Amino acid sequence: MESEVGSRKAEGGSEVGSRKAEGGRGTGEEGRRNAEGGSQESRLPASEFALPTFFEGLYENCNLCPRACGVNRLEGESGFCREKGDLRVSYVGPHFGEEPPLTGTRGSGTVFFTGCSLRCSYCQNFQISRDSVGSSMKIEDLLKRIILMIKEKGVHNINMVTPDHFFPHVFRVSELLRETGSKLPIVYNLSGYQSKAMLEMAEPLVEIYLPDFKYSDRELSSRLSGCGDYPDVALEAVTEMLEQKGFLDSFKDESSLAGKGVLVRHMILPGRIQNSLDVLTTLFLEFGSGLPLSLMSQYAPVRPQKLGDLNRSVKIDEFDRVYRHALELGFERLFVQFPEERSSGPTCRTPFLPDFRRDDPFAPR
Ligand code: SF4
Numbered sequence: 003m004e005s006e007v008g009s010r011k012a013e014g015g016s017e018v019g020s021r022k023a024e025g026g027r028g029t030g031e032e033g034r035r036n037a038e039g040g041s042q043e044s045r046l047p048a049s050e051f052a053l054p055t056f057f058e059g060l061y062e063n064c065n066l067c068p069r070a071c072g073v074n075r076l077e078g079e080s081g082f083c084r085e086k087g088d089l090r091v092s093y094v095g096p097h098f099g100e101e102p103p104l105t106g107t108r109g110s111g112t113v114f115f116t117g118c119s120l121r122c123s124y125c126q127n128f129q130i131s132r133d134s135v136g137s138s139m140k141i142e143d144l145l146k147r148i149i150l151m152i153k154e155k156g157v158h159n160i161n162m163v164t165p166d167h168f169f170p171h172v173f174r175v176s177e178l179l180r181e182t183g184s185k186l187p188i189v190y191n192l193s194g195y196q197s198k199a200m201l202e203m204a205e206p207l208v209e210i211y212l213p214d215f216k217y218s219d220r221e222l223s224s225r226l227s228g229c230g231d232y233p234d235v236a237l238e239a240v241t242e243m244l245e246q247k248g249f250l251d252s253f254k255d256e257s258s259l260a261g262k263g264v265l266v267r268h269m270i271l272p273g274r275i276q277n278s279l280d281v282l283t284t285l286f287l288e289f290g291s292g293l294p295l296s297l298m299s300q301y302a303p304v305r306p307q308k309l310g311d312l313n314r315s316v317k318i319d320e321f322d323r324v325y326r327h328a329l330e331l332g333f334e335r336l337f338v339q340f341p342e343e344r345s346s347g348p349t350c351r352t353p354f355l356p357d358f359r360r361d362d363p364f365a366p367r
Contacts, residue, residue: 051142051178057170061087067119067166068197068235082228083167084134085117090168092116092129092136094147095362096155101296101337103252103260104159104189104212111157111186113148119167120193122216122227124271124312126304127164141171145178152184158259159210161189166196169204176207187261194236195229201242209262210250211243214269218280225309226271237288240266250294253335265337269298270324273311278324286331294335297328316341 060066061075071081080086096109104110116136118125129135139147151157160179165172176188187209194214215236217223223232243264250263266285270278285293299321303313321341328336 051140051145051174053141053170053174057174058087060170065197066169066200068195068229068231069119082121083117083119085167088138089141089144089171090116090134090136091139091144094144094151096151096157097161100161100212101265103250103258103265104161104210106158106259108156108158110159110161110189111148111151111155112161112163112191113144113165114163115165115168115172117167118164118193120195120227120229123309124226124301124304124307126269126300126302141174141178144171144175145182148175148179149182149184152186157186159187159189160184161191161212163191164193165190166192166200169200173203173207192239194239195227195232196235196239198238198242201239201246205246209247210260211247211264212267213240213243213264214267215240215281215285216269217277218284219274219277222274222277226312233284237284240264240285241288244289244293249292249335253294263294265294265296267296267298269301270316270321271301271312272314272316272320273309275320275323279327282324282327282331282333286333291332291334293333294337295328295333296337296339297325298339299341300339 058076063072064070064075064081065072067083069082073079073081075081075085075087078086092114094113095111097112098105098109100110114127114130114136116130116134118130148160152160162172162176172190179186179188188207189210189212190204190208191212192214194216196213213236216227217232217236220230220233224230229235247263250260250265252258252260252263268278268281268285282295285295299316301316303315307313318341325338328338
């Protein structure tokens with residue numbers, strides 16, 4: 003993310019559903035302190051690492067996401083996400099490509115999981131969402147990897163990327179991290195296609211939600227992600243997230259790290275600008291101009307797409323239309339991923355894509 007505009011309401015805090023926000027762990031200030039200096043001792047918990055029966059049972063008749071496949075993943079069945087009952091992980095390590103309040107100076111401590119409950123045709127992380135690049139990992143081994151990352155890299159938060167199809171394991175790891183003494187904010191980095199029931203379960207285990215809001219166009223969400231109900235599900239999900247955590251709390255000054263709250267992301271799709279304009283209008287009407295919003299121009303065609311426009315990147319004038327609309331609506335807490343070489347070419351520069359077959363997927367190559 004290259005630029006942040008507007009922070010006039012930085013002191014204002016959440017304006018949406020603060021009913022539950024007070025009940026979460028830690029205030030924003032506390033969260034920031036924790037983010038800077040959370041305990042990084044690897045005091046491994048005395049509790050058992052195994053999934054508690056209740057969490058394990060969530061994999062039977064799986065309803066972890068709104069697909070509600072009803073398969074028994076404990077018996078080796080898999081649903082739309084193509085994952086069974088074993089936790090599978092693609093990468094654990096610092097990532098410097100998130101928004102500044104998450105990346106800070108030492109990176110966001112990401113955990114990427116294999117598989118995905120959305121499986122968008124244009125997925126930017128195709129290797130892990132579709133090709134299952136990754137390996138099985140026990141809870142204790144993932145916990146050790148995370149604790150090592152905290153100690154060695156000093157990451158500012160623990161960022162669970164697309165965790166929803168593994169929520170039972172992720173919930174348990176989140177609990178165990180607390181038992182080690184870590185006070186780093188836990189981030190659930192989500193597609194926006196989550197059920198309210200799962201988010202209610204997540205509430206005590208997470209500080210920051212980072213949801214996408216991909217579509218307002220049902221025909222488009224049906225065609226590209228196989229779920230015509232995405233706009234309705236995402237609206238309910240983001241509403242629940244905001245009721246739990248409020249707006250992201252990192253707007254006091256430009257160097258503030260996020261400790262708690264919600265930041266909504268939207269990636270512009272080439273040739274589908276009306277969808278983006280409508281997404282922004284919907285977010286403004288539902289949550290107001292104080293909603294922290296991240297506008298992303300990074301789309302790159304990873305695999306050949308049936309929708310012709312998706313085989314190119316976003317044009318500069320397409321980006322400008324969406325960006326102008328965000329400014330006209332008056333979003334005050336806006337992160338913008340500006341196209342590079344904005345003035346020298348007709349389309350946004352094809353961005354760097356991670357390669358999850360490498361030990362460090364984000365290393366330059
Ligand atoms: S998590 Fe996977 S198996 Fe479970 S409901 Fe969602 S897509 Fe289906």
